Structures are given as C-alpha cells and as structure tokens.
Amino acid sequence: MTLTELMRIVKDRLLDHKTDIASDMVEGRMGNFDRYTRNVGVAQGLQMSCDIIDEMIKKLNEEDE
Secondary structure, eight states: OOHHHHHHHHHHHHHHHHHHHHHHHHTTOOOSHHHHHHHHHHHHHHHHHHHHHHHHHHHHHHHHO
C-alpha cells in the first residue's frame, strides 16, 4: 500500500465521520445548542484535515512526475 492510498483511506474515514455528524444534525440528535456548535466545529476541523490531505497528495503526485 502506498502512502497516497493510505492518505485516501484516512480521508475517507474523516469524511464518513463528518457525514455522521451531518446526519445527526438532520435527524435532530443534537441535544442542545452547545452540542450543535461543538459538532459544527468538529465538522469544520474534519474538512480542514481533508483539505490538508488533498494538498499532501497533490504534492506527492507532483514529486513523482
């Protein structure tokens, strides 16, 4: 397994977790506003992590060329 493949697997798991958070929000599972705002922050952090992984994959692919 290459580093790029491993990074894509990690990204997929992060996106799965972000989807779970969104699903909880849509289904009304946020008990209060504090929990809602905390999960919004977590979702933003997950997206930032995915963006960083995308940048790293792009740099790795550029180095391989």
